Amino acid sequence: MASSSSEIGVTLDELTCPVCFELYKEPTTLPCGHSFCHLCLETSWESTEEDTTCVCPSCLDVFPQKPNLKKNVIISNLVENIKLKKGKVGLGVKVRDADHGYMISWGTESYCELCNGEATKRCVPCDLLCCEKHLKPHQQQWHKLVSAGVKIEELRCIEHGKPIRLYCKDDGSLMCLMCTAGEHQYHKVVAVEIAHAELKDVLTAKYPHVSQSMESVASQLQQVQEEEEQAENSSRDAEDRLEEKRMLVCQLVNVSVDLMKSEIKKRKMEKLSLLGKQREKLEQQMENLRQGKSTMDRALQKLEAVSFLQGSKDLLKRLETMSHFKSVQRTPLPVLDFSKEEKKLDGLITFNKNYLLEIQKEPVEHPEEVELDQNNLRNLYGRTLSLDPNSAYRWIKISRGLTSATLTGTYKQYPEHPDRFDLYPQVVSFESFSSGRHYWEVDVSSSSSCGIGICLNSMGRKGRGCVLGGNPESWCLNKHYDKCSAYHNKQCTTLSVPREPKLFGFFLDCEAGELTCFIDSQVLHVFRGNFMDPVKPAIGVCVNSVRFVHLVK
Template identity: 25%
Template sequence: MDCAICLCFCIDPVTLRCGHNFCRLCIDLVLDTQEGAGVYSCPECREEFQERPALQRNITLCNIVESFRSSQPDQEETGVFCTYCIHSPVPAVMSCLMCEASLCDNHLRVHSKSPEHVLCDPTTSLENRKCSVHKKILEYYCIVDSTCICGSCILAGDHQGHKVDTLDQASEKKKQKLRNDLQELISKTDETEKEVQSLQENKRNVHEKSSGVTERVTGLFRDLRRQLDNLEKRVLREVSRQEEQLSLALADFIQQLERKKAKLSRKMCHIEELCNMTDPLTVLQQSHTGDLCDTEEGDKEDRERHDGRDLDEALISHTLHTGLSDIIAGVTGGCIIQEAADISLDINTACNDLHISDDMKIVSLSDINQNYPQTRKRFQKYPQVISRESFSSGRHYWEVDVSKSEWWGVGMCYPSIDRRGELSDLGENKKSWCLWRHYNRCGVLHDKKVIQFPDNVSSNRVGIYLDYGASQLCFYDLCVPIRHFYTFTVTFTEPLHAILWVGKGTMKICGNRSNQEI
């Protein structure tokens, strides 16, 4: 009937599948501690369960325990008996710290009522409630040494002059601290639960988005295979048609040549007969009608015409390329990235250290002051320039050629970014996000927070993908295969402009590759 966990009588006993019984509260606490390990086990036999085992109430054991407790209710409650009832054990109701004795109701009535005789709940650990030095009752709490002391410790002991509280005062202060700690733990638990729920929701969203993308990609390739199969059949039909047409024409000409061959054979036989004749008159009379070796006119032209005929590979190639172009156009036309206007640089924002090309696509750091007209939009302190275009919705992708610069930054910013002071530097504020490279180092930067990558940019181009609605700004190294650098997740509050920071050399905005999927 004893619980193997608390070693006391089972309270509300329950049974595991292995047959062992425990207090419901005890086994619940054990299972709670095992929850993080991902596997549960019986504290007694160590049998493991993959899922948290269901607790079955042991009705038979419950009845036995209840019957036993009803027969000895007081003993079950305290387990402490009166010191003076020597003939039969009588449950104690109080203990006296001065007498170091426990008292039943009868002996409590005649017990001394003087203040020195301090009463407490029944206990067998009376010695623990006295000072180990002075053997007096512990009545105070030393705040300096964080220990319980007696009155003599304050007057002449090691705690003389220390700040003290009564046990009730110290206990109440500790309880208040524990209540505060408990409230803080409850708050942290609530916050953790909210974070867990948020992460679970994010996990579900990722799964749903992944399923949607997988379905679209699968459908795309299924349609590609169908279109490629159709194109293959169409091209092969064209090859078969040309083969059949050529075969029929060649077969007809072969028949003509066979007939001509037979005719020539007859002429050869006739000539041989004439050559074998001995009568000159007969020879002359048989051959005077014409030259027996004459051939039909046009034989040479017909032969040349048929000898030059072959499959029209140019037509076959045109059919193939046209079909492939139609397929590619169909695929890119249904891409998930919305088409954006080609990005061009706004010369009215360029720092005077920057030279902008006529097509507004190339920016270079110059040793010559460009002396641009002063405007409120122009960057004064750092070599930066932003785009004319802004984006406040949709998905957009663009690329920058950085092959001619080893010190640069590229990213997006709000139009309200500072243009003059220290906070105007790209990434050094809350209004801009960038990917940067400084010779052999690279990373991302936002609001002065730097994340440096172990690897440098390995290609000549970087890609920037903006999904305004999804609050995502992504940076890519356009090597083979494409490498994802970092994704900022931000709830954007203003339109976004592309921005370039040129520390050395030249940077070029490449043609916008709309209808491409990263």
């Protein structure tokens, strides 16, 4: 009988039921030699469809008749002895209460449950915390190990509460051993370690392509960033040059106006000076005439002849002097004329007005439009899309690489999700676009009837109104053998195709509001709408499968 902690650890591992991965409760041994909890064995057989056949859950031996199940007393005693020893040495132990569905714990989960040393890992099937020393037996048996702090409940089957040990390749779901007796009975099921290794191989094979794509995208991203920086610098330099020219033009206009104003002032002063001299001369003459007239008035007022004659000599002399003031026609000075200068400014103003009109009428140069050539679009804007399983109709199987959607006759146990289509066999992509240009291709060679297009991310997923093309929020190309049609908002347009389409190409220009559809390198149809709201590529498959094409730039 084991007495050391290490021996207890090994015994615990050997006395664990391979179905529930817990210490045996009423252990029962089958004729093939494998032992199980009595309840686990009965539950496993009850879940099988054939009532007369019993199968060993471990080696899958078939017993035509149900064996007589008896309690294995030796194993039962060993289990009780192990529990007793664990209690004496103060070690932690966990037992699941099958009636109430909770875990009863003793000891502390921060230490090894076999020696009270520091725990480094948790064994999932044994539900034990182990130190490095007691971890080796579990490693040798390839048990699932996780960090000590991981909650074991997170790694258990939701339906049965048992540890996850298997992976269903048909449904792409994790499961416990009890799940094999249900809907997964005829599915391809492998151990999680095998599925893990296979998936790692797939990812490893795709890793170089992803790396190359990342390098290509990084190179294009760098080019875009360089072009953005170049555009910023070019625009800033052009604006600076224009600002300098504006300052220069303003300076020249200011200098020209100042020179003209100076010339005007000079001419004004010259004319005012001449006019001032003429005015002074005329004012002097006017004063002399005023004085002569005053003398004549006084002489005429004298009535006495003697007095009149006494002053007549001086009066006649003054009159003689006044006789020299004759009315001479004065030649006026020329009027100041600044029409030439004004015409020069008018010419400058007219030139600028015409130049401004030319700038306003001249269209802004845009980058050259992308030629609608599929090879060009594939190289510039090619995208490899992936399907969103959370949106898939429950009868659609999504491939492991998330690129193919296949309509099957098997109902998939997909979890409930608000994005899932509940009435039509449809699925949308993970990717969502609301700006820029994007190109992708869809292989429809395996499906004689399908619908491919885009839909607003806000389009409903439940009920009859969510069929692709049957509402204002979706645009769809429908293929039925060798016939095609464009479908949007319940409006159908028949399209002419030379043969049954095998491949569709789609070019989405969000800013232009256009979805261009290609077939055989020719434009088949152009949808127009408001694609600045988030849209998602979408697939509707009525027969067989449809897949997104992997585009390698």
